[in-house]
Amino acid sequence: xxxxxxxxxxxxxxxxxxxxGFKDKFFKFYHNYTFVFSFAVLIIIATxxxxxxxxxxxxxLLLLQSTIKGIIACGMTLVIIAGMIDLSVGSMVALVGGxxxxxxxxxxxxxxxxxxxxxxxxxxxxxxxLLVTKAKIAPFIVTLAxxxxxxxxxxxxxxxxxxxxxxxxxxxxxxxAAGYLxxxxxxxxxxxxxxxxxxxxxxxxxxxxxxxxxRYVYAVGSNELAAKLTGINTIYIKTMxxxxxGLLVGVAAFLLASRLTSITAPNVGMSYELDAIAxxxxxGTAMAGGSGLIVGxxxxxxxxxMIEGILIAAQxxxxxxxxxxxIIIIVAVVFQSRRERKA
Amino acid sequence: MFLxxxxxxxxxxxxVALDDVSFSVGExxxxxxxxxxxxxxxxxMNVLAGTFPPTSGEVFLNGQHLTGxxxxxxxxxxxxxxxxxxxxxxxxxxxxxxxxxxxITNKWGTLDKPLMxxxxxxxMKKMNLDISxxxxxxxxxxSVKQLVEIARALLFDCKLIIMDEPTxxxxxxxxxxxxxxxRKLKNDGVSIIYISHKMPELFSICDKYTVLxxxxxxxxxxxxxxxxxxxxxxxxxxxxxxxxxxxxAVTGETILSVKDITCxxxxxxxxxxxxEGEILAITGLHGDGRGxxxxxxxxxxxxxxxxxxxxxxxxxxxxISNVIKKGIGMVPRSRKExxxxxxxxxxxxxxxxxxxxxxxxxxxxxxxxDRLFEENQKKAAIRVGSRHDLIxxxxxxxxxxxxxxxxxxxxxxxYILDNPTQGIDVGAKFEMYKIxxxxxxxGKSIIMFSSEFPEIYKVADRCLVMYKGKINAELDRSQLxxxxxxxxxxxxxxxxxxxxx
Numbered sequence: 101x102x103x104x105x106x107x108x109x110x111x112x113x114x115x116x117x118x119x120x121g122f123k124d125k126f127f128k129f130y131h132n133y134t135f136v137f138s139f140a141v142l143i144i145i146a147t148x149x150x151x152x153x154x155x156x157x158x159x160x161l162l163l164l165q166s167t168i169k170g171i172i173a174c175g176m177t178l179v180i181i182a183g184m185i186d187l188s189v190g191s192m193v194a195l196v197g198g199x200x201x202x203x204x205x206x207x208x209x210x211x212x213x214x215x216x217x218x219x220x221x222x223x224x225x226x227x228x229x230l231l232v233t234k235a236k237i238a239p240f241i242v243t244l245a246x247x248x249x250x251x252x253x254x255x256x257x258x259x260x261x262x263x264x265x266x267x268x269x270x271x272x273x274x275x276x277a278a279g280y281l282x283x284x285x286x287x288x289x290x291x292x293x294x295x296x297x298x299x300x301x302x303x304x305x306x307x308x309x310x311x312x313x314x315r316y317v318y319a320v321g322s323n324e325l326a327a328k329l330t331g332i333n334t335i336y337i338k339t340m341x342x343x344x345x346g347l348l349v350g351v352a353a354f355l356l357a358s359r360l361t362s363i364t365a366p367n368v369g370m371s372y373e374l375d376a377i378a379x380x381x382x383x384g385t386a387m388a389g390g391s392g393l394i395v396g397x398x399x400x401x402x403x404x405x406m407i408e409g410i411l412i413a414a415q416x417x418x419x420x421x422x423x424x425x426x427i428i429i430i431v432a433v434v435f436q437s438r439r440e441r442k443a
Numbered sequence: 444m445f446l447x448x449x450x451x452x453x454x455x456x457x458x459v460a461l462d463d464v465s466f467s468v469g470e471x472x473x474x475x476x477x478x479x480x481x482x483x484x485x486x487x488m489n490v491l492a493g494t495f496p497p498t499s500g501e502v503f504l505n506g507q508h509l510t511g512x513x514x515x516x517x518x519x520x521x522x523x524x525x526x527x528x529x530x531x532x533x534x535x536x537x538x539x540x541x542x543x544x545x546x547i548t549n550k551w552g553t554l555d556k557p558l559m560x561x562x563x564x565x566x567m568k569k570m571n572l573d574i575s576x577x578x579x580x581x582x583x584x585x586s587v588k589q590l591v592e593i594a595r596a597l598l599f600d601c602k603l604i605i606m607d608e609p610t611x612x613x614x615x616x617x618x619x620x621x622x623x624x625x626r627k628l629k630n631d632g633v634s635i636i637y638i639s640h641k642m643p644e645l646f647s648i649c650d651k652y653t654v655l656x657x658x659x660x661x662x663x664x665x666x667x668x669x670x671x672x673x674x675x676x677x678x679x680x681x682x683x684x685x686x687x688x689x690x691x692a693v694t695g696e697t698i699l700s701v702k703d704i705t706c707x708x709x710x711x712x713x714x715x716x717x718x719e720g721e722i723l724a725i726t727g728l729h730g731d732g733r734g735x736x737x738x739x740x741x742x743x744x745x746x747x748x749x750x751x752x753x754x755x756x757x758x759x760x761x762x763i764s765n766v767i768k769k770g771i772g773m774v775p776r777s778r779k780e781x782x783x784x785x786x787x788x789x790x791x792x793x794x795x796x797x798x799x800x801x802x803x804x805x806x807x808x809x810x811x812x813d814r815l816f817e818e819n820q821k822k823a824a825i826r827v828g829s830r831h832d833l834i835x836x837x838x839x840x841x842x843x844x845x846x847x848x849x850x851x852x853x854x855x856x857x858y859i860l861d862n863p864t865q866g867i868d869v870g871a872k873f874e875m876y877k878i879x880x881x882x883x884x885x886g887k888s889i890i891m892f893s894s895e896f897p898e899i900y901k902v903a904d905r906c907l908v909m910y911k912g913k914i915n916a917e918l919d920r921s922q923l924x925x926x927x928x929x930x931x932x933x934x935x936x937x938x939x940x941x942x943x944x
Contacts, residue, residue: 310806312798315787319795322786329743329775329782330849331764331799390786 134435135384135396139403146406149413156288162405163294168193168359170297170401171352172372173379174304175345177397180380181308182341183321183389184239188228189349189376191250193369196221197353198254201263201363208266210273213357217350224250225346229339247373251366258365265361277358296355297398300348305394317341321389371422378425379404381432404428445470445634446491446603451500453486460486461497464660466653468603473625473635475649475666477678479868483658484638485527488605492524493517504603515544523596527607527638529588531580538563538576541595566598570624586613593621597628604628605636610644614728615929622648642671654678678869693904695719698888699857701740704749709735710912713749717857722879722889724899727909727932734776736909737861737892741773742766753857767800772850774843776862776892782846783834789845790816790830796849819848823878840871847878858882860891864898876901896925908932 130137147153172189179186196217204213224246231242265273280289308314316337319327328334357363383400385392404425411424446468453461461483468474478484490497493512502509504520517524531540538556541563549555563576572590580588589609596604610618625635625648639645645652646666654661654677662677669677699717704710710732717723727733738744740751742760751758759765775781784792794812804811816830823844827837834842843863850858860879864872879902883889893899899906906923908916908931916931930936 306806312802312807315791315795315798315807318787318791319784322784323780325780326775326782326784327795328763329741329773330795331762331767332795333762333764386786390784 133384133396135382135399135403138382139399142403142406142410146410146413149410160288160291160294162402162409163297164291166401166405167293167297168352168356169372169375169379169404170398171300171348171355172345173376173383173397173401174300174394175341175348176373176376177304177380177383177385177392177394178308178317178341179239179345180377180385180387181321181389181392182317182338183324184232184338184341185243185377186228186239186342186345187243187373188224188246188250189345190369190372190374191247191254192221192224192346192349193353193356193372194363194365195250195254196224196350197357197363197368198258198263198365200353201265201357204269204273204357205266208269210269210276210358214354217354217357218347219350221346221348221350221353222343223346225343225349226339228346229342232342233335233339254363254365258363260366262362262364265357270361273358274361275358277355293355293359296351300351301394301398308394313337313340318390321386322391374425374429375404378429378432381429381436384436386436387433445472445505447503448487448491449501449503451487451490451497451502453483453490453495454498460658461490462658464500464655464658466660466663468634468636469651470634471629471632472651473629473637473649475645475652476636476638476655477645477652477674478655479678479870482655484655485607486658487655488524488607488636488638491517492522492605518599518601521600521602523599523601523604525589525592525596525604525606525609527609529585529592531588531591533581534579536577536579537567537574537583537591540580540591541566541576541598545599562598563594566594569597569627570594571620586617589613590617590621593624601633603634603636605638607638609637610639610641615933618644642674645674646671675869693718693721695721695886695888698754700752702750702752704739704751705747706732706735706739706744707747710739710909713914715907715914715917717888717890719856719888720883720886722883722891722902722904724891724893724903724906725909726893726896726899726906726928727915728894731909731932732912733892733894733909734861737773737776737859737890740859740890741771743773764799767796767853767855770854770856771859772796772853772855772857773859774846774850774861774863776865778839778842778846778866783842785833785835787834788831789825789827789834789837792834793819793845793848793852797852800853815852819851822851823848824874838868838871840867840874843867843871843875844878847875855887857888857890860889860893862892862894864893864895872898896928899923899928900925 143153150158152158172193176186176189199220200213200217203216204210207213228239228243228246231237231246232239235242275292277293279292281292281295283289308317316327316332319330319332320334320337324334327337356368360368379400380392380397381387381400382403383393383396383398385396407424407428408421411421412418416424448464448466451461451464451466452459464483464487466476466487476484476487489495490512491502493514493516496512502512504522509520532543535543538559542559547555547559547562549558560576567574567576570590570593572587572594574583574587580591583591593604593606593609609621613621625637628635637645637649649666651664652666652669652674653663654674656678695718697716698719701713701715701717704713713736715723725733725736735744739746742763742765746760751760753769753771758769784795790812794815797815798807802811813830819825820827820830825841825844825848827841834845837845847858847863863879864875867875876898879889879891883902883904891899891902900923903923904920906918906928907914908918908928910932915936916927918927918931
């Protein structure tokens with residue numbers, strides 16, 4: 101078969117779309133990693149209020165304090181990148197944590213409690229996911245409903261009161277969250293909590309950047325129809341985002357139970373969904389889905405904790421915490437949409 | 444001169460979208476504005492409609508110097524803009540859309556619905572549009588939506604109407620209707636700026652032309668002084684000399700046979716065979732069920748009955764990923780909605796199908812994807828700066844090539860192309876035909892859905908013409924002519940049978 105459309109075809113030069121100079125590189129970096137710059141500014145402010153801010157002890161303390169919300173925020177990042185939202189994480193922490201304490205008290209084994217928390221969290225996440233993908237209800241509605249439902253179950257089970265860790269296992273279980281690795285007389289050690297946090301961040305970051313599943317999450321959040329038409333099983337991906345969030349909430353609930361040694365059903369995990377969303381927003385993830393980084397959420401969670409510290413140091417009344425957080429979320433999202441408009 | 448735009452320059456940051464362009468339109472004149480995608484047509488019209496101000500330059504309307512234009516002011520001056528993308532709100536009724544932002548109120552300050560309905564009815568009658576103004580826009584066909592959009596410009600007695608590719612979604616009959624309305628308007632003294640890629644339309648409706656290329660003014664004059672060949676040359680700035688197209692008969696074995704597939708409400712009893720190395724075009728008019736058929740063949744739409752046999756084996760449509768693994772690739776229509784993943788890089792957009800169909804490892808290695816990118820960039824001649832830039836930084840033609848490369852990588856045997864050249868410029872279209880023909884030469888089979896005859900003529904070995912969800916005719920290459928295709932696409936033969944009975 102002989103076929104020739106052109107007798108002559110002029111090849112064009114490849115257009116250079118973006119400059120390669122240092123200035124362009126810098127702006128590109130700034131565009132993608134705005135959170136790094138706000139983080140730097142915040143460190144300067146924090147150091148102003150507390151000169152020993154950058155000491156080893158303080159940094160590990162900061163990591164330890166931001167662990168639980170940070171782990172939840174990692175799951176929230178997936179859900180938001182996929183273009184959805186999960187409002188039920190706070191109540192889920194209470195439900196999983198409360199029942200986890202019951203399991204601990206009856207079996208006396210922290211390991212069994214850990215596996216229970218992970219499995220139960222995964223199960224609750226799957227409920228959210230299946231309601232969104234199979235029953236085709238908007239994520240906002242599904243998780244708003246499960247948010248009140250989960251809370252109500254645990255409050256009823258605890259008759260409005262707390263689930264306390266049994267004194268028999270109290271001392272050993274407390275060490276899960278309060279313990280340090282490599283602790284010695286001249287070394288403060290690494291808090292177990294921080295190890296949990298960093299390990300989960302690394303695993304999640306790996307999943308999001310280096311596996312097919314991660315790519316699919318971005319694709320679904322950016323353009324679900326196009327993702328479906330390249331053969332991606334969008335229902336599976338969206339369900340899995342909730343399942344993974346549930347799993348991480350299970351881990352967080354386990355750690356929280358150890359940290360508090362008591363789960364007060366009516367108020368534990370209250371507004372954690374807000375903190376998680378705030379961490380994700382500050383970390384530069386697009387609220388409309390399609391882009392974002394786990395590392396950003398990691399930094400975001402730490403920044404949120406730093407802000408709380410600064411408020412105390414600056415002697416701003418603790419009741420105004422909510423106001424400040426609200427403003428921060430708005431500012432982060434405004435910055436984000438301005439970036440998008442420029443792009 | 445009725446409208447004069449003098450020395451308009453518009454910069455977006457470092458990008459010069461318009462470079463010292465002058466443009467004028469006379470009274471009661473239909474003026475064709477020509478240019479490839481990215482030539483600056485839309486930017487120029489947006490300056491006129493007040494969407495954004497020019498960096499420098501002046502606009503005169505009826506000798507009056509217009510300054511500080513914005514969308515509202517420009518509309519009040521009688522400049523109506525009928526956008527390419529529909530600007531209607533689906534949840535509102537037709538008349539509510541028509542009067543959006545310009546609602547008529549009665550003496551109590553509430554909406555005067557009866558009056559608005561009446562006026563809407565009047566203007567729709569003028570446009571030969573016989574539907575109730577109370578219909579919700581969501582239920583209208585795209586073509587009717589387009590007419591509603593135009594009706595809005597008529598409603599407010601615009602003296603100058605800008606039409607940005609208004610015929611994309613229209614059938615020939617609807618285009619004729621639109622043209623007769625345009626002629627009527629012209630007789631009433633209205634001027635129209637008409638933007639289109641379709642030469643026959645431009646030559647039949649427009650008086651004058653202006654050509655833009657790369658943001659610069661190229662030439663202006665009367666259509667009667669030029670022909671389509673000259674116009675194309677002005678447009679692309681290089682000559683696309685077409686060689687005589689000769690195609691030999693396809694001798695490959697049958698790879699795919701479609702048997703009586705039906706999807707109720709869209710198409711019924713579709714059957715055809717596809718050979719190795721064959722390019723089968725499927726054409727028809729708006730609303731013939733072509734789009735749905737293309738989706739169904741890829742497993743994106745459930746079949747009510749019938750089956751598809753691939754290499755002697757019944758194809759399981761349960762998951763699209765299964766269809767992909769069996770060797771079918773698809774380039775969907777409406778690139779923006781159906782194929783581009785806008786937040787992802789060029790590389791990742793190219794690799795999505797590879798991940799689904801071929802990637803087996805636990806994690807993604809950069810070496811793998813870089814190799815994939817380099818190979819396919821060469822195969823499809825994609826012009827990019829950096830592979831890590833967002834796909835949206837590319838031109839339409841290059842975006843489409845990235846989408847085709849998705850399937851080149853996993854070496855699909857059958858390519859379903861649904862309107863593959865939609866919204867890309869002339870040069871890129873020709874390159875696309877080259878890719879398609881190249882694929883067929885290498886023994887790949889192609890099903891191309893298209894509504895543009897010249898395009899079908901350039902590539903197809905065989906053509907199926909659909910009419911109201913059924914295959915109305917099968918034309919071999921030797922029988923392929925625009926008249927015949929139109930004859931069957933409009934169902935002229937079928938009406939004949941009905942009359943005899």
